[in-house]
Amino acid sequence: MRFTGTAREYFGIWIVNLLLSIATLGIYSAWAKVRNKRYFLGNTTVDGRPFDYHARGAQILIGRAIVVAMFVIYSVASTLSPIASLALLLGFAAIVPWLINRGLRFNAAMTSWSNLRFRFDGSYWPAFLVFLLYPFLAVFSLYLAFPLVSRAARRYTIGRHRLGEHRFAFDSGIGPFYAAFFITFVWAIFGFMLFVALVAASGMAERFAAAAQTGGEIDGATVLILVVVAAVWFVAIFPLGTIYAACVRNAIYAGTALEGGHRFESTISPPRLVWIAISNGIAIVVSVGMLLPWARIRVARYLCAHTFLRPAGSLDDFVGEAARRQSAFGDAFLDIEGIDVGAAV
Amino acid sequence: MSARLSETGAPAPTGEAYAAGSSRRIAARLRAASDGGAVELVDRDDGAVLARAPPETIRRERRLGGLPSIVLFPGGWRFLSHDHDAVDALLGTEGSDRLHRWEAWRPQLVLVVALAFVAAFAVWRWGLGALVAVAVAFTPDALTRAIDEGHLAFADRTLADPSGLGEDERDRVRRVFGRLDAVAPAARSGAYRIVFRAMPKVGPNAFALPGGTIVVTDELVRAFPEPDVIAGVLGHEIAHVAEAHGLRQVYRSLGTYLLVTLIVGDVGPVLDDLLLEGGLLLSLSYSREHELEADRIGVSLAARAGYDPAALARFFERMSAGDKGGGSSWLSTHPPTGERVREIRRLAEEIGRSGG
Numbered sequence: 001m002r003f004t005g006t007a008r009e010y011f012g013i014w015i016v017n018l019l020l021s022i023a024t025l026g027i028y029s030a031w032a033k034v035r036n037k038r039y040f041l042g043n044t045t046v047d048g049r050p051f052d053y054h055a056r057g058a059q060i061l062i063g064r065a066i067v068v069a070m071f072v073i074y075s076v077a078s079t080l081s082p083i084a085s086l087a088l089l090l091g092f093a094a095i096v097p098w099l100i101n102r103g104l105r106f107n108a109a110m111t112s113w114s115n116l117r118f119r120f121d122g123s124y125w126p127a128f129l130v131f132l133l134y135p136f137l138a139v140f141s142l143y144l145a146f147p148l149v150s151r152a153a154r155r156y157t158i159g160r161h162r163l164g165e166h167r168f169a170f171d172s173g174i175g176p177f178y179a180a181f182f183i184t185f186v187w188a189i190f191g192f193m194l195f196v197a198l199v200a201a202s203g204m205a206e207r208f209a210a211a212a213q214t215g216g217e218i219d220g221a222t223v224l225i226l227v228v229v230a231a232v233w234f235v236a237i238f239p240l241g242t243i244y245a246a247c248v249r250n251a252i253y254a255g256t257a258l259e260g261g262h263r264f265e266s267t268i269s270p271p272r273l274v275w276i277a278i279s280n281g282i283a284i285v286v287s288v289g290m291l292l293p294w295a296r297i298r299v300a301r302y303l304c305a306h307t308f309l310r311p312a313g314s315l316d317d318f319v320g321e322a323a324r325r326q327s328a329f330g331d332a333f334l335d336i337e338g339i340d341v342g343a344a345v
Numbered sequence: 346m347s348a349r350l351s352e353t354g355a356p357a358p359t360g361e362a363y364a365a366g367s368s369r370r371i372a373a374r375l376r377a378a379s380d381g382g383a384v385e386l387v388d389r390d391d392g393a394v395l396a397r398a399p400p401e402t403i404r405r406e407r408r409l410g411g412l413p414s415i416v417l418f419p420g421g422w423r424f425l426s427h428d429h430d431a432v433d434a435l436l437g438t439e440g441s442d443r444l445h446r447w448e449a450w451r452p453q454l455v456l457v458v459a460l461a462f463v464a465a466f467a468v469w470r471w472g473l474g475a476l477v478a479v480a481v482a483f484t485p486d487a488l489t490r491a492i493d494e495g496h497l498a499f500a501d502r503t504l505a506d507p508s509g510l511g512e513d514e515r516d517r518v519r520r521v522f523g524r525l526d527a528v529a530p531a532a533r534s535g536a537y538r539i540v541f542r543a544m545p546k547v548g549p550n551a552f553a554l555p556g557g558t559i560v561v562t563d564e565l566v567r568a569f570p571e572p573d574v575i576a577g578v579l580g581h582e583i584a585h586v587a588e589a590h591g592l593r594q595v596y597r598s599l600g601t602y603l604l605v606t607l608i609v610g611d612v613g614p615v616l617d618d619l620l621l622e623g624g625l626l627l628s629l630s631y632s633r634e635h636e637l638e639a640d641r642i643g644v645s646l647a648a649r650a651g652y653d654p655a656a657l658a659r660f661f662e663r664m665s666a667g668d669k670g671g672g673s674s675w676l677s678t679h680p681p682t683g684e685r686v687r688e689i690r691r692l693a694e695e696i697g698r699s700g701g
Contacts, residue, residue: 004411005410005411006411008450009410009411009450010410011450011454012410012447012448012449012450012454012457013409013410013448015448015454015457015458015461016444016447016448016457018461018608019457019460019461019464021607021608022461022464022465022468022608023464025468025472025476025604026603026604026607026608029607029608035409035444038409038412039409039410039412042409042410042412043410043411043412048370049363049368049370050412050425052406052415064607068603071599071603072599075595075599076488083499084495113368114363114367114368114369114370115363115364115365115366115367115368115421115422115423116366116367116368164366164368290458315368316368316369316370317368317369318367318368319366319367319368320366
C-alpha cells in the first residue's frame with residue numbers, strides 16, 4: 001500500500017473544516033468528515049489504484065441528528081428518573097448489534113477501491129454474540145477470555161466484508177492475541193504501580209490536605225507534582241487500547257485472505273507504533289492542536305508503508321456491483337459514541 | 346452538476362479509467378467528440394471509445410488536495426487525471442472549487458487559522474452560554490416539575506427516610522421559608538415548596554431541585570435551631586432554583602460533550618479522553634461559580650427577609666469544623682469553605698452598611 005498525502009496539504013483541508021464546523025456549531029462537521037475520509041482514502045493506493053469515499057454530507061448529518069436526539073432523550077430521561085434511564089439503556093443495548101451492523105454496512109458501501117464498492121452483510125444474532133454477549137461473559141473470566149472475544153469479533157467483521165463479489169476471510173491461531181493481551185496487561189500493571197508509587201512518594205495527599213486546611217492556594221511544587229503524576233497516568237493507562245491493537249495488527253493481516261488466494265501482510269513494529277501514538281499526543285497538546293494534521297498523516301504513512309497485499313494473480317479481474325444508497329444512521333452512531341469495532345480492511 | 350463543452354481542439358487530459366464495477370485499470374484519455382456534441386473516453390492503447398456522453402450528463406467530484414480530478418460518466422465509467430487544467434478546459438470548472446482554493450498552502454491560510462482560533466474562543470466564551478440560555482428558556486415547567494418528582498422518588502428509595510421532625514419544628518422552618526419566599530424572585534415553575542426528609546448519611550444540609558422543590562434534612566433542623574442560619578441555607582437553595590443552576594449545568598455538560606465530539610472529531614485514543622475530562626473540569630468550575638453566586642444572592646435574600654446575613658458563614662464554619670481535609674480548589678464542586686466564609690462576611694458587612 002502507498003500513502004501519498006502530505007501534512008502541508010492536509011493542514012489546509014483540516015483547518016478549513018475546523019473553521020466551518022465551529023462557525024456552524026458542529027453542523028458542517030458532517031461534510032468535514034466526508035472531505036477528511038476522501039482525502040485519506042483517495043491518497044491510499046494498492047497497486048496504483050486508489051480508494052475513495054462516496055457518502056454525502058447530508059446523509060451523515062441526518063444520521064447524526066438522530067443520534068443527537070437519542071442522546072438528548074436519554075440525558076433528559078436520566079435526569080427525570082433513574083429507572084426510566086435504566087429501561088432506556090436496556091432497550092438501547094438491544095439495538096446495538098443492529099446499529100453496529102448498519103454502521104459497518106454503510107461504511108463498506110460508501111468505500112470503493114478502483115471502481116468497486118465494498119460490502120458488508122451483517123446479521124443480528126452473530127453481532128449480538130460478538131459485540132454484547134461474549135464481552136459480557138468475558139467479565140466473569142476476569143477478562144482472561146478477552147483475546148478469544150477479540151478474535152471472534154475480527155472473524156465476524158472481516159469475514160462478512162466483501163470487495164465487490166469477492167469475500168474476505170479471517171482465521172488465526174489464538175497465540176498472538178494472548179501475547180498482545182499479556183503485553184498490554186504487564187504495561188497496565190507496571191504503569192499503575194508506578195502511578196501509585198509516585199502518588200505515595202510525592203506526599204500529594206498531604207499537600208492537598210494542607211492546602212484545604214488553610215483554605216488557601218496550592219503552591220507551585222504541588223502543581224508540578226500533579227502534572228508529573230497525571231502525565232504518568234496518561235502514558236500508563238490511556239494507550240492500552242493502542243498497545244493491544246498494535247500488537248495484534250500483524251496477526252490480523254496475516255490471518256486475512258481475499259477470495260482468489262490473495263493474502264495480506266502487516267510488518268509494523270508495535271513499540272514504534274505506540275511511540276508514534278504517544279509522541280503524536282504530546283505534539284498535539286504542545287502545539288494547541290495545530291500539529292494534529294501532521295500527526296494523522298504520520299500514522300497513515302507509517303501504516304501504509306508497512307501493509308502489503310500479496311496477490312495470487314492479476315488484480316484486474318475483480319468485479320462487483322454499484323452501491324445502493326443507504327441512510328447514515330448506524331454510521332453516525334459509530335462515530336459519536338466512539339464504538340470502534342476496528343474492521344481491518 | 347452540469348458541465349459545458351469548450352471549443353474543440355482543447356488539450357486532451359490523460360489518466361486512467363475504470364469500468365463500472367471493475368478493478369481493471371485502463372490507460373485512457375478524454376477528448377471532445379469530432380461532432381462537438383459529446384465527450385469521449387478513449388483507450389490510450391488501442392484508441393477504442395470506452396464511453397461517450399453529452400457533457401451536461403458528466404459529473405465531476407470536488408477537487409481535494411493533490412488528488413486527481415475525478416470524472417464520472419453516466420454509465421459508471423470513472424476517469425482519474427492529474428491534468429486538471431485540461432479537464433477544466435474540456436468540461437468547464439465547477440463552481441464548487443472555492444473550498445479547494447481556500448485549503449491551499451498559501452499565506453491566506455494564516456487568516457483561516459486565526460479565524461478558527463477566534464471562532465473557537467467565541468463559541469467557548471459566548472456561544473455555549475447562549476445555547477444553554479436558550480435551552481433553559483425553552484424547558485417546559487412540566488419537565489422541571491417531573492425532574493423534581495423523579496429525584497425525590499429516587500432519594501426516597503436510596504438515601505432518604507420519612508422525616509421524624511415534629512410539627513413545631515417544621516413550622517419553625519416553614520415560617521422562615523415563608524418570609525424568604527415573600528422577597529424571593531419568582532420560581533420557574535410556579536412556586537417554591539419545602540419538603541422534609543431524614544438523611545442520616547448526608548447530615549445537616551439542604552438541596553434545591555430545578556422545579557423549585559427544596560429538600561431540608563432533619564439533621565439540619567436539629568443541628569441549627571437558630572432561624573438566622575436556616576434562613577441563610579434556604580436563601581442559598583432558593584438562589585440555585587431562581588438562577589436555574591441545575592438545568593444550566595446539565596445543558597452545559599451536554600452541549601460541551603456534543604460540540605467536542607462533533608467539531609474536533611477523532612483526535613486519537615489518548616486525546617479524546619483528555620478533551621472530555623477537560624470538559625468535566627470546566628463544568629466543575631461552573632459549579633463552583635454557581636455556589637458563590639448562590640451564596641451572594643442567598644445572603645441578600647436573608648437580609649431582606651429580616652435575618653442576619655452573616656449567619657450562613659456560621660453554618661459553613663460549624664460544618665467544616667467536623668471534617669478535616671477535603672479537595673483542592675479546582676477538583677471540587679464546591680469552593681473552599683474559608684473563601685466562602687470570608688466572602689459571606691464581607692457581603693453581610695456591605696449590606697449592614699448600606700441598610701444602616
